[in-house]
Structure formats: C-alpha cells, structure tokens
Amino acid sequence: MLINKYLPIWWLCVGLASASVTAPTLRQKFDSTQNQANQAKPQANQAETRANEAKPQANQAKPQANQAKPHQVSVKQEKPRPINFNASGHVNSHVVHVQLTQSKLADFTHRGGLHVDRVELRSEPNDRNAFFIHNPTDPSYPLWAAARASVAQVWPRPRYESRRQQQHRPRMARRTLRIAPQLRLRLDGSAETDSVCQLAAARFARRAFADVAAISDSLEDAEAARAPSGLAIDSLLISVRNGTFLRYPHLDMREDYEVTVNATGITLTAQENWGVLRGLETIAQLIFVSRTRPDRLLIHENRIEDRPAYKHRGFMMDTARHFIQKSTLLENLEAMAMNKMNVFHWHMVDDQSFPYLSKKFPQFVQKSAFPGGRYYYTAEDIAEIVEFARQRGIRVVPEFDTPDHTHSWGHAAPDLVSWCSQAGLAYSGPLDPTRPGTFQFLAELYSELAELFPDSSVHLGMDEVSLDCWRLNASVSNFMRENKMTTHEQLVVYFANRLSGIVENLPVRRSVVVWEDILDKDSSLYPLNLPKDAIVQVWITRDSAKLDRWRQRYRLIRSEDWYLDHRGYGADWVKRYRFHPGPDDLGGEACLWTEFQSDNTVMPRAWPSTSAVAERLWSGEAATEPVEAAPRIEEQNCRMMIRGIRVGVAGGPSMCQTPLLPRLPDWQRPPDTASKDRSLGSEVLMSFSPGSSGQCWFYKWACIAMFTVYTLSKLLTRKQQQQPHLYNRQRLSQLLGLLRRGPVWLWMKLLTLNEGVLLLLLLAAYLLGWIVTQLLVI
Incomplete structure (x- = not known):
C-alpha cells in the first residue's frame, strides 16, 4: 500500500531525471531534422512546378489513348439502392447497398490507408452472401473483405447494454x-x-485473462492503460438470488443475469446458477487490451x-x-x-453404424459399429460428456x-428389422413392428439410456x-389386415404410439421429441x-398455416434454414442469421449431418456459422441486421480460435489480431481438472502476468537485464567524472562502450512488471552498480 501511495511522486522524480538527461540530445536531433527539412523545401517546390507544367500534356494525351483503344468499355458506377425487405424478412433486391455512418465505416476498413466510401452486402439468388468494399482505384471491381473485428x-448481443446506449449519445x-x-x-x-x-x-480464473482477443487502438483506452494499479x-x-436449483440443466432453467462494471468492481x-455461467462468459468477452500496453487488461464501464x-x-x-x-x-x-447455447442433440446411431x-x-458394437478400431462410445465416455x-x-x-x-x-x-426380397436380392428395411420382441428390445434399450442421460427429454426420430x-x-x-389398417402410414403411427408409451412408462418419465414427418401420417382411423x-x-x-395448426397441439423447435451441411x-452465416423462429416456438437447432463431414472437418464447418444461430435464439429481435453483426461475429470467431476451437471463416478475407498465445484447451486437460467436481471455496484469487498468458519469459528477463545495464552505465559514467584517478581507464572505457550499445530504452518498454517490482529492481540495480564500481577500483 505504501508503494502505491507514493508511486506518483516516485514516477515524477524519475521522469524529471530522465528529461534532464535526454533533453539536450533530443534538442540536437530536432534541430538537425529541422535543418534537413528546410534544405529539402526548395527541391519540393521545383518538383511541384514541373508537375503543374506536365498536366496540360497529360490532358492532351487522354483523347489519343482512348482513340487508340476502342475495344475498352467504360463501366458506369451503379447507384446505391435502398434495402427492400419482404414480409418474411428476406431481401427482395439481389444487391443490397448499405449506407453507413463514418463510425460504422471505421469498423469495415482495414489498416493500410484504404479509403472506403461504401460498404455493401451482396445477396444473390442462389443464397451467396458476401461483404465487399469498393476499390477506390477501380470502382467497377469490388474488393471482397470481411468486416473489421469489433x-x-x-x-450474442445482450438485451440491454448501457454502453451501447451511450454510443448513440456522444456527450x-x-x-x-x-x-x-x-x-x-x-x-x-x-x-x-x-x-x-x-x-x-x-x-474463468484460469482462462479469462489468457483468452483476451480484442485489441483497442483508442486513445482513451491507451490513457486508461497507463493508470496505476492502485x-x-x-x-x-x-451472487445467486435463488438458493434452490436442480443439479442438471433443464428446459425451464433461469439463465438471466445482470452485470455491473464500475470503479468499485465487477458485480x-x-x-440461478445457470445465469452465472452466461454472465461469466459475457464478462470474459468485455475484457480487452490496448495496443500501447498489451500487458494491462481493460474493461469499459457498463451495465448489462x-x-x-x-x-x-x-x-x-x-x-x-x-x-x-x-x-x-x-x-x-x-x-x-x-x-450461450444450451441443448446438445446427439444423433448417435443411424444406418451406417x-x-x-x-x-x-x-x-451391437462388435457387428454394427465401424470396424478396425475403437469407433464407439462407452458408458464412461457418455458420463464424461454429460458432466462436461x-x-x-x-x-x-x-x-x-x-x-x-x-x-x-x-x-x-x-430379428429386429423387417426383411424383403426383390429380384432375388434380400435386404433389410425399418424395424419390424409386428414382432413383440422388437418393443421389448426398445424398452430395455431406452431404460439403459435413461440411466446414462439424465435429461428429461429423449428424441425418438420418426423421420424418412x-x-x-x-x-x-x-x-x-x-x-395390417388383422388390425384393420388400410395404409402403411397407419403402421408408422402404430409404431410411434407404442414407442412413446414405452418412454412414458420409464421409471423416470421422459418427454418425447420427434421429427415432423410423423405428423403428416396422422389419420382419423389411427x-x-x-x-x-x-x-x-x-x-x-x-x-x-400448417405450423399454426401444429402449435395448437405441440411445442415446436425450428431447423429449416439451419442445416449446416447445406453450405x-x-x-x-448471413442466411442463417436472417431466419427467425416464431415467437410462440420453443426455440431451434442447428443440425450438422456427417455424410460428407468427418472428425477433422465438423468444427470448421459448424463454427462460426452456428454463432449466427446462437444469437438469433438468444437475442431475438434485439439483433436483426447482418451488417451490424458482421464486426461482432469476426471478433467472436477470433475468441473461439484463441480458446483453441477449430473455427472456419466468417465473412471473408481477414486476420485475427491475437495479443496472446492459446493455452491448453479444457477438453484436452486431464479428467480431474476438466470434468470432475472439485471444492474450490468461496474465493478465487486471479493473478495476471503476460508470461503465464502465453508471452515468452525471455523478454521479461531480457528487459530486467537491460534495465540493470542502463542504470549501471549511468552510475559508472558519474563515478568516472567525479573520481577519474581511482579507476582503470582502459577497462572502464571498454565496459562503458559495451553497456551503451543497443537501444536500451526500447527494451525498457517491453518490461511487463508492475510499479512496485520496478522500484525494487531500481534499488537492486543501484546496489549492483555500487558493487561493480568497487571491483573496478585499482
């Protein structure tokens, strides 16, 4: 506390001392630079005069060049058209020109001096969506580029955020x-x-500081990064208000939360405890760093x-x-x-395995799983996944x-499946509903699954x-004749009624989830x-009209435009972002079928496209514009990449600015730290240092050494001037020449330690310098 109290005075003294040492040198450099600039002015004026004299000649040459090349056709720039949405929320016009304010244009421009006058999102009839900015050197050629990450x-975007409201009020x-x-x-x-x-x-304590993905170029943020740690x-x-909640997540769990960030702390x-999970994820996304001081974490004052x-x-x-x-x-x-997604629908088995x-x-594993390896899931695997x-x-x-x-x-x-023969070839079909053994097998199978999966719902399929x-x-x-069935669709309904009854009669009742296909087979007879x-x-x-009719009897989850393998x-992600479930629907699911996807490709195919589905289901009508979401999904994509998730491309050509290196993901940690319950107490002390967050320790110790060398060289120079007869001049001059090599002050900027440690290093450096000077005495 004493160090933090007197730090301003100490820094003032150090600053004055540094200024007194470097001021004459800086003045000499400034005067020499000014003289060079004054000498270069006449040459610049002469070059400008020659350029003005050459302009009429260039204008005369333009008509001749156009006559010499009659095959070139000039392209007329298309005027911007307004966004035109139909009743379902889709865009009618094939090309959407988005007029943005200057602040929004800044989100889409990349570094490099590119001048942008318009940003567009092009939607073509075959669902091809892409962002592009017009190339100023050739307006007829669009420059495809992703939005600059926010x-x-x-x-997903919160329902209410005070900082977002303040952005519309500059004062x-x-x-x-x-x-x-x-x-x-x-x-x-x-x-x-x-x-x-x-x-x-x-x-959160283990990774929140290590997963920072946002770098700010704002001057205000840079100023805040220079604030003392005190x-x-x-x-x-x-804090959790409700003291009673279930061990496992469920359909009606409370996931709402409130976050307050001010000078007194974060609250x-x-x-319920499920809201704590969503709130901690939000807080982790609010943390960022300044480009001038990437070793110091920042956060905006906010209320969510x-x-x-x-x-x-x-x-x-x-x-x-x-x-x-x-x-x-x-x-x-x-x-x-x-x-912030909350349901993993595991389509575990199918025709192939x-x-x-x-x-x-x-x-079943010996004869029905993929051969040649351990291509199956054990009860222990399922337990670990459910706990994770x-x-x-x-x-x-x-x-x-x-x-x-x-x-x-x-x-x-x-014996479970029905067998058929056609053209002398026997093949299997759906399960055989005529045998009692089929339903007995299903009753034992679902009873076993109920012990492994504690969720209150189970999906029965019933599609295709x-x-x-x-x-x-x-x-x-x-x-069918014995049961007076006239169509085979009635047999499907009979199977569905029998299986849903089995699930209802389990020791712990389960809710039934089915694909929509079974509803079309409903009839008055069966x-x-x-x-x-x-x-x-x-x-x-x-x-x-059909969906409204179904809603009167059942709860719906929507997946029409969210098949991730259809790409x-x-x-x-723009197409998936524009699809809205109904306000009375239970929600929705993104579906990834793996006929043409494998273990190596499922993650880049699913993400960040599924992030658009996640925001649609979490934020609802609070976020609807893809152009506004484009910078945020780029930042979210970088966050997932830093956390170790294999993601794909969001909006086009871009590059993540990652201030820190990834660390070992949670799913690659040992089971005792990744999935098992461990009592941690009521307080966790989070310590942040760039070395533990991925930066190399070499830089830190190199900076400490250079800081000591800098102080030692100053001390030896002063001692030589005061008492030159006590030192061996040859050895002293060699040592000073060695110490003064290299840009010492640049190494000092890399020093990533707090002020208290810097003060201790300064004292230690002076002590070391005094010891070395005593050794140099003749």
Missing part, C-alpha cells in the same frame, strides 16, 4: 477502467456452495441486463455417418457454451432414430420412414397419440 462487443462519457493484476473473485450466497458456480469461477478494479462478486447477479429469447437453443451432431472423437464433442460443447457399447447388448456439458449449462438429448435409419441394427440382431420394404413383407401385410408435452422438430415445412459460397 472490440469487446458481446456475442455522455464512456469510461475505460483498468483491471488489477490480481483480481479477487468472490462467490456470495448460494453460489458459494454450488458446484456449477465453483467450477465456472475456476474456469486505481484498478480488483474484485469480482458473484454479477443471477437468479440479459436474458434468452428462447428456451431451446440447440446443436445437433451426427456421429453415425462418420465417427466423431470424444475430444471433438467436448470441443463442440465448449463452443456452444461460448455462444451403431457406435454405442451397450451393457445389455454388447454384440452440465458444468456449462448444456443439456444432452440422445436420439436413436426409429423405425427407419436402422440398417446397422440388422447386422447384430436380424421408407415403406417399400413393408409393402413387400408378407408378415407385415398379415398384421390417430397419433403423442403425449401433450411432446416436442416436434420442424425441418421441412414452411407453410405458416454455398460466401458468408453463409
């Missing part, structure tokens, strides 16, 4: 605050004893009140067409948490698609049921009797 902007002050090198994170109330809050605080924010208080308040627009914000991953490693699934969960090691039916997701407020909903998409099941249990094999199967035809709380996932239908050229 600085410390939250993704209001927007303060930038410095974060102390040591930030005390304290859990209050029920958060103190909750494992989710404790683990979230530990992750005036910096040194506390983060987390995070949430109704946020809540999700939809309860169900999901991501579906297909692990059957290509096997996806457990580490990739954990990596995807981390990306979901960064984007059955990658689940069942305790009751182990033969729980710590991040993400539900895991399994899907074992039935009655079709079960070709792989027939390899291990031929092929009826050709059932039509050719004699036992199926006989069963009505569909799904539970009242059933959820229907829409992926084809766009008829608003074209350009910024594909």
Whole structure:
C-alpha cells in the first residue's frame, strides 16, 4: 500500500531525471531534422512546378489513348439502392447497398490507408452472401473483405447494454477502467456452495485473462492503460438470488443475469446458477487490451441486463455417418457454451453404424459399429460428456432414430428389422413392428439410456420412414389386415404410439421429441397419440398455416434454414442469421449431418456459422441486421480460435489480431481438472502476468537485464567524472562502450512488471552498480 501511495511522486522524480538527461540530445536531433527539412523545401517546390507544367500534356494525351483503344468499355458506377425487405424478412433486391455512418465505416476498413466510401452486402439468388468494399482505384471491381473485428462487443448481443446506449449519445462519457493484476473473485450466497458456480469461477480464473482477443487502438483506452494499479478494479462478486436449483440443466432453467462494471468492481447477479455461467462468459468477452500496453487488461464501464429469447437453443451432431472423437464433442460443447447455447442433440446411431457399447447388448458394437478400431462410445465416455456439458449449462438429448435409419441394427440382431426380397436380392428395411420382441428390445434399450442421460427429454426420430420394404413383407401385410389398417402410414403411427408409451412408462418419465414427418401420417382411423408435452422438430415445412395448426397441439423447435451441411459460397452465416423462429416456438437447432463431414472437418464447418444461430435464439429481435453483426461475429470467431476451437471463416478475407498465445484447451486437460467436481471455496484469487498468458519469459528477463545495464552505465559514467584517478581507464572505457550499445530504452518498454517490482529492481540495480564500481577500483 505504501508503494502505491507514493508511486506518483516516485514516477515524477524519475521522469524529471530522465528529461534532464535526454533533453539536450533530443534538442540536437530536432534541430538537425529541422535543418534537413528546410534544405529539402526548395527541391519540393521545383518538383511541384514541373508537375503543374506536365498536366496540360497529360490532358492532351487522354483523347489519343482512348482513340487508340476502342475495344475498352467504360463501366458506369451503379447507384446505391435502398434495402427492400419482404414480409418474411428476406431481401427482395439481389444487391443490397448499405449506407453507413463514418463510425460504422471505421469498423469495415482495414489498416493500410484504404479509403472506403461504401460498404455493401451482396445477396444473390442462389443464397451467396458476401461483404465487399469498393476499390477506390477501380470502382467497377469490388474488393471482397470481411468486416473489421469489433472490440469487446458481446456475442450474442445482450438485451440491454448501457454502453451501447451511450454510443448513440456522444456527450455522455464512456469510461475505460483498468483491471488489477490480481483480481479477487468472490462467490456470495448460494453460489458459494454450488458446484456449477465453483467450477465456472475456476474456469474463468484460469482462462479469462489468457483468452483476451480484442485489441483497442483508442486513445482513451491507451490513457486508461497507463493508470496505476492502485486505481484498478480488483474484485469480482458473484451472487445467486435463488438458493434452490436442480443439479442438471433443464428446459425451464433461469439463465438471466445482470452485470455491473464500475470503479468499485465487477458485480454479477443471477437468479440461478445457470445465469452465472452466461454472465461469466459475457464478462470474459468485455475484457480487452490496448495496443500501447498489451500487458494491462481493460474493461469499459457498463451495465448489462440479459436474458434468452428462447428456451431451446440447440446443436445437433451426427456421429453415425462418420465417427466423431470424444475430444471433438467436448470441443463442440465448449463452443456452444461460448455462444450461450444450451441443448446438445446427439444423433448417435443411424444406418451406417451403431457406435454405442451397450451393457445389455454388447454384440451391437462388435457387428454394427465401424470396424478396425475403437469407433464407439462407452458408458464412461457418455458420463464424461454429460458432466462436461452440465458444468456449462448444456443439456444432452440422445436420439436413436426409429423405425427407419436402422440398417446397422440388422447386422447384430436380424430379428429386429423387417426383411424383403426383390429380384432375388434380400435386404433389410425399418424395424419390424409386428414382432413383440422388437418393443421389448426398445424398452430395455431406452431404460439403459435413461440411466446414462439424465435429461428429461429423449428424441425418438420418426423421420424418412421408407415403406417399400413393408409393402413387400408378407408378415407385415398379415398384421395390417388383422388390425384393420388400410395404409402403411397407419403402421408408422402404430409404431410411434407404442414407442412413446414405452418412454412414458420409464421409471423416470421422459418427454418425447420427434421429427415432423410423423405428423403428416396422422389419420382419423389411427390417430397419433403423442403425449401433450411432446416436442416436434420442424425441418421441412414452411407453410405458416400448417405450423399454426401444429402449435395448437405441440411445442415446436425450428431447423429449416439451419442445416449446416447445406453450405454455398460466401458468408453463409448471413442466411442463417436472417431466419427467425416464431415467437410462440420453443426455440431451434442447428443440425450438422456427417455424410460428407468427418472428425477433422465438423468444427470448421459448424463454427462460426452456428454463432449466427446462437444469437438469433438468444437475442431475438434485439439483433436483426447482418451488417451490424458482421464486426461482432469476426471478433467472436477470433475468441473461439484463441480458446483453441477449430473455427472456419466468417465473412471473408481477414486476420485475427491475437495479443496472446492459446493455452491448453479444457477438453484436452486431464479428467480431474476438466470434468470432475472439485471444492474450490468461496474465493478465487486471479493473478495476471503476460508470461503465464502465453508471452515468452525471455523478454521479461531480457528487459530486467537491460534495465540493470542502463542504470549501471549511468552510475559508472558519474563515478568516472567525479573520481577519474581511482579507476582503470582502459577497462572502464571498454565496459562503458559495451553497456551503451543497443537501444536500451526500447527494451525498457517491453518490461511487463508492475510499479512496485520496478522500484525494487531500481534499488537492486543501484546496489549492483555500487558493487561493480568497487571491483573496478585499482
């Protein structure tokens, strides 16, 4: 405390001493530069005169050049057209010209002196979206480029943010605050004893300072970075109002939170522990650094009140067409948490493979999984994934698609599927609903899954049921006649009613989720009797009248425009950003099918495109314009890359400015630190030093050595002038020449230590200098 109290006086003394030493040298350099500039003025005036004399000749040569090249056609610049949206929110005009203010244009211009007069987002009929800026040297040729990444902007956009409101009022002050090198994170109330809050605080303390992705060029931010550490924010208080919450995330969990940042500290308040997860992610995104002092963390004074627009914000991953490693699934969960998504829909099995090691039916892995390796998931793998997701407020909903998409099941249990023969060739079809053993097997399988997946929902599939094999199967035809069924669609409804009844009668009841295909097979003779709380996932239908009719009976989640494997050229996130679920829908899901994706490609294909889906489901109508979202999604893409997530390209040509190097991601840590509960207490002390955040320790020790050498050279020079007869002049001159080499003051700027340590180093350097001078005495 004494060091911080007297630091201003100490720095004033050091500054005056430095100024007295360097002022004469700087004056000489300034005078010499001024003389050179005065000597160069006449030459510049002569060159300007010659250029003015050459202008008429150039104007006379232009018509001759145009006559000599008649095949060249001049391009007329197209005038900007206004944005024209139709009722569904899509753009009618093929080219959208976006008129931006000067402040918005700054977000799209990159360094390099490029002059920009208009930024455009082009949308072509084949869903090709791309940002471009006009090349000033050739207006007819658009320069494709991504928006320049924003600085410390939250993704998904919060419902209310005081700093965003102040940006529209230039007279209001927007303060930038410095974060102390040591930030005390304290859990209050029920958060103190909750494992989710404790683990979230530990992750935040471990990586919040290391994951900084935003660099500010603002002069105000640079000034704030020079503030002494005694005036910096040194506390983060987390409190939860509701003291009773469930161990696992659920559909009706509270994820709203409030964040306040001012000179007294940072405060995070949430109704439940799940809101703490979302709030800590927001705080991590608010931290940034200044380009002048990348070793000091900054944050804007702000107040955020946020809540999700939809309860169900999901991501579906297909692990059957290509096997996806457990580490990739954990990596995807981390990306979901960064984007505040809360449902992982795990499409585990399909026609191609059955990658689940069942305790009751182990033969399925031996005969139905991909051969040649361990291409399946054990109960321990699933438990680790579920726990990893729980710590991040993400539900895991399994899907074992039935009655079709079960070709792989027939390899291990031929009696489960229906068999058909055509042209002398036998092949398998959907599950056989005529055999009682089929439903007995499903009852045992879903009972086992209920023990592994604690979520209250389970996905039954029911999509794309092929009826050709059932039509050719004699036992199926006989069963239909006995039960007075006239169409095979009624047999699908019969299967759905039987399976949903099995799920309802589990020891712990589960809600049913189905694809929309089953609703089209409903009939008066065999009505569909799904539970009242059933959820229907829409992926084809766009008829608003049909959707309204379905909403009267079921809850809907939407996926029509969010199939990630359907991707074209350009910024594909723009198309996904413009799709809006209905206000009465439960939410939506981004779906990634892996027929043409593998473990190496799923992450770049999914992200950052899924980030657009995440903001649409979290922010709702609070964020609707792709042009406004473009700089923020570029920054979010850089954040995920720094955290170790394999991301793709967001908006086009660009480059992330990463001040710090990535560290070991959470999903590559040992299980005891990545997934298991550990009691951490009510306080966590976060220490920030650039060395621990990825910068090399070599620079720090090199700076310390150069600082000592600089002080030693000054001391030896002064001693030589005062007592020259006591020193060996030859040895002293050699030492001074060695010490004075190199730009010492540049090395001093790299010194990344606080003021207290600098003061101790100064005293130690003088002590070392005194010892060396005594050794040089004859």
